[in-house]
Amino acid sequence: MxxxxxxxxxxxxxxxxxxxxxxxxxxxxxxxxxxxxxxxxxxxxxxxxxxxxxxxxxxxxxxxxxxxxxxxxxxxxxxxxxxxxxxxxxxxxxxxxxxxxxxxxxMTPLLRRFVEWVADYTMAPQGAVLRMALSVPDALQAPKPSLAVRLPASREKNGEAADADIKWTAARRRVFEEAKDGVARSPADLALAGGVGASVVRGMIKIGLLEQVEVASPRRFETPDLDLPSPEFFGDQADAVQRLRASVQDGAFSVSLLDGVTGSGKTEVYLEAVAECLAAGRQALVLLPEIALSGQWLERFRRRFGVAPAQWHSDLTPAQRRDTWRSVAEGEARVVVGARSALFLPYGELGLIVVDEEHESAFKQEDVVCYHARDMAVVRARLGSFPIVLASATPSLETLTNVKSGRYGCLKLHKRHGGAELPSIELLDLRKDKPTRIEGLGQSWLAPSLRAAIAETLAQGQQAMLFLNRRGYAPLTLCRTCGHRLRCPHCTAWLVEHRGRSFSVEGEGPAGDLQCHHCGYRARRPECCLECGDSDSFAACGPGVERIAEEAAALFPDACRAVMASDTLTGPNAAAKMIQAVQDGEINLLIGTQVVAKGHHFPDLTLVGVVDADLGLFGGDLRASERSYQLLHQVAGRAGRAGRPGRVVLQTSDPDHPVMQALRSGDRDSFFEMESQMRQRSYLPPFGRLAALIISSPVEADADGFCRNLAKRAPGQEGIEILGPAPAPMALLRGRHRRRFLLKTRRDLSPQAVIREWTAGIRLPSRLRLQIDIDPYSFF
Missing domain, CATH: 3.40.1440 (GIY-YIG endonuclease)
Structure with missing residues (x-):
């Protein structure tokens, strides 16, 4: 290679x-x-x-x-x-x-340097990184001129007499009267003003009663109003605002962690840094992990600046992407809020980046160019010599380590906004408080104590939320007779049963209820077992969020319920409508996956029940404990954000686990210190470096043969450890057999240099793919 x-x-x-x-x-x-x-x-x-x-x-x-x-x-x-x-x-x-x-x-010199830096760090081809910066080919062509219509000068002077042979209908006369003011307007606007159809205006243009003229294109994004009053800030908030404004005024590179408890007003604080950036004539970028669920964030931005920012995410139409890309390049879009790909837009005057919920794994891209948007955002700020703000209630261990070493500054917000108190957290031991069966439904997944808490909350006219980070109805479907499990033919994964929606399955009829969450394969559940032939023998095993919703319907039939998951929300508008419905009290029992945990403010939500708090604690992920703590802490933070106290109930089979004890006690810093010491002893990130090499092929033997040859060349010097080759946990993905090497080095060694030397001169057969993931976040 x-x-x-x-x-x-x-x-x-x-x-x-x-x-x-x-x-x-x-x-x-x-x-x-x-x-x-x-x-x-x-x-x-x-x-x-x-x-x-x-x-x-x-x-x-x-x-x-x-x-x-x-x-x-x-x-x-x-x-x-x-x-x-x-x-x-x-x-x-x-x-x-x-x-x-x-x-x-x-393309600016800064963006070109950034493309080269990302390619060098991630070991991706420069052209592949450039493609992310040229993601909208239509925006690279000259925009079509904006056309308007008006009366020709001769018509304004002579009126209807200019052409006696023209048939003057009532509709034409109405349009003519509207156009007498001489103002050029769009054909649609003129037709609306005259109360006629568009065909009338088109006909008048054709026979010369109206003429088309080019006009300046309207602004695609309004300028934020910096004269609107900012909120009042007190205590920690006021200090954080002052320091962030000062960092923007300095105009030099700096990294500031905005570390605030849930509900402490982090968004309002960093929007003041955005205001300072705009006042200096620069552009600002805010990265969010779930842009499709940003309705409340957008409303806060409108309250502060009077307008909406430019948005960048996968749900934009092609026309919206074209307009936004050009507006960013031309400097018209002053503030962009977007997903990780917004980092590669062609800003001409970027002066501030904010990474909200910086701990979120959604900022990591794991295909084609494997990069972490938070880390690359820090690089872009350093190359451009401007400040960056990382905001979170549960910062990543990498960021906390940088704060401890003095590389990053830290601004703490210790209290919730408006005097609200943090919720109380209770551990419900499922070994003692066991869920019982429900007649007609089977095994229950909600313990009696949690059921009672929900009933009490609803009776008091308050809202409750049930959280389970598992989509669908059931994660596994098996035959009761022979134990055969329904699995994806293209992946090492079980098919997930869905009942809350239907979808088309090519060649298998109009509806299906089984899906692979890795490759998207869909099928209908078979009537007979494919192994033993027994009919009506399949059983759904384990709960998904749809199964919890079914149980909630049986237990609380009078509640106004809704399921909030990534596959039940069809885009930003659907998410915004559901969030508004919760805020308006139209929904009082919300059942959701991790999408309910990210920054939402529901004033009347006082109870959060976590169905399976142990779900993310096990497996081969070195960050399992950290990520579980972060997710459960964020979920718990949805409760009691207004005047009423909040209550959180975590159902667990291991209440003595350090994550559960840290959540119950609220001692976040001690938990992260313990996690830090464990990683340091094992030389794991952020105290060591990791890189993954994933070899895949449609032919299993080809992948194994290449891995054997690569293993023979593996470096063996001090400070380097090679694990593998071994089948990846997801050994078959989208029809390709996958093998993994995991490279582990000391912090002071460059895994990129090791990999370049290791793979130098090796030819990769055409059917094989080698993917390199520097600083991997998942190990599937």
Whole structure:
């Protein structure tokens, strides 16, 4: 496998379709980086009369295709690799020309440096990282002009007499009267004003009664109003606001952890830093882990600035993505709130980044380019020399370690806003308080004490929430007769049963109720067992959130219930409607997965019941305890956020587990100190480095053979440990057999350098894929 940094300037090394690696400098050739999984730029010829510079976005040929790409900075060449004049002339004849310059703002030097840095750190091809920055091809073309209609000058003067042969209908006269003011407006607006259909206006344009003119495009995003009053801040909040404003005013790189308990007003505090950034004429970016569930955040932003920010997430339409991308590049969008991919938008004047809920694993991308948006956001702020704020009630151990070492600053908010108290947390021991069976439903999953607490809460006119971090109705379906389990044919995973919705299954009828949560495979539950042939023998095992909702319906039939999970919410609008319904009291018993845990404010919610608090504690995840604590702490934080006290009940089979004891006592810092000491003894992150190498192939033997050869070359120097190869926990994923190596190094060693040396010279067969994940977060 060639080193992605080992480039040669020899003209004989041609690339794909006669395009040359972009390493030769001459007045009529430039290096161009293509948004493809390529390790380096390629040389293209500059046609006469075309002036291109680094950062320009251009259209270039590649084989029979035409691709948008970016003119890259010229690479440095070693003197011994210099090319003779004769060789250069030969090379020149083989270069293909740039087709044209795209009508888009050039990519800034900062963004180009960021692309190179991310590619170098993640060991991904530069072109693959560039593709994330050029994710909207339509935005790279000149926008269509905005057209409006108005009366021609001759019509304004002569009226209907200008053309006696034109038939003047009542509809045309109404439009004519509206247009007499001479104002150019859109055809739709003029039709609406005249009370006619669009066809009437189109007909008047066709016969010359109206003329089309180009007008300036309307603003896509309004400017935030900095004159609106900010909230009143007291105590810790006021101190945090002052310090964050000062860091923005300094205009230098800094990292500040905003560490506040749930409900302490972290959002309002960091919005003051956003206001300071806008006042300085810079753009601001706020990263959220679940942008589709950001309705309450957007409302807080509107209250503070009077307008909505630009949004960036996967649910935008193509037109919205195009407009937002160009608005960011042109500086019209002053504030962007988005998911992790918003980090690669083409900001021209970025002056502040905020990473809200910085501990969330949703910031980690685990395919194509494996990167953690929180860490890369810190890098982008450092490259741009501006501040970044990390906000959380349960910061990651990595961030807390950086605070302890002095690399990051820390601002603490110890109290909830408005004098609200933190909820009390109770551990319900399922070994003693066992759930009983429900007639007609079978095994119950809610213990008697939790049922009584829900009934009492609802009787008092308050809201309750049940939390289970498992989608669907049941995680496993098996045959009672022979024990056969229904599994995905493409993955090492059981099929999850769903009953709360139906979906089409190709070739299997109109509805299905089994789904793989890894590859999306769907099927209907068979009537007969595929192994023993017994009919009506399948049983749903274990609860999903839909099963809990079914039990809640049987136990509390008068409650207004709703299920809130990622597969029951079809987008931001559906999420916003449900959140509003809870706030308005239309729902008093909410059943949900982890999407209910992230930043929502429900003033009347006073009880949270966690059905299976032990769910995330076990398995091969080194962060299992940390992530379980964070999730359960966030869920608990939904209770008692207003005047009424909150109560949290955790159902557990292991109440003595350190996570459960830390949650009950509220001693977060002692728990993280204990977790830190355990990681330090084992040289695990953040006190050591990890990197995963995942080899996959549709043929199992091919993957095993390649792994054997790679294992023979494994480095064995001090401070390096290689685990594997071994089948990945998800040994079959989307039809590909997967094997893993786990590289473990001391903190002072670079896993990237070790991997480059380890894999140098190894050829990867075409059917095999090698994925490198630096700092892995999951180990499936």
């Amino acid at each position: 060639p080193d992605r940094h080992a480039r040669s300037a020899r003209p004989s090394q041609t690339g794909e379709n006669g395009v040359l690696p972009g390493l030769l400098e001459a007045p009529n050739r430039v290096a161009v980086l293509l948004p493809l999984p390529l390790d380096h730029p390629y040389d293209y010829k500059v046609p006469p009369g075309l002036d291109v510079r680094p950062g320009d976005i251009v259209l270039v040929p590649l084989g029979k295709r035409e691709l948008t790409a970016v003119v890259w900075d010229p690479a440095e060449r070693e003197p011994e690799n210099s090319t003779s004049d004769v060789e250069a002339d030969i090379v020149e004849d083989r270069l293909r020309p740039i087709l044209r310059l795209c009508a888009a703002p050039p």
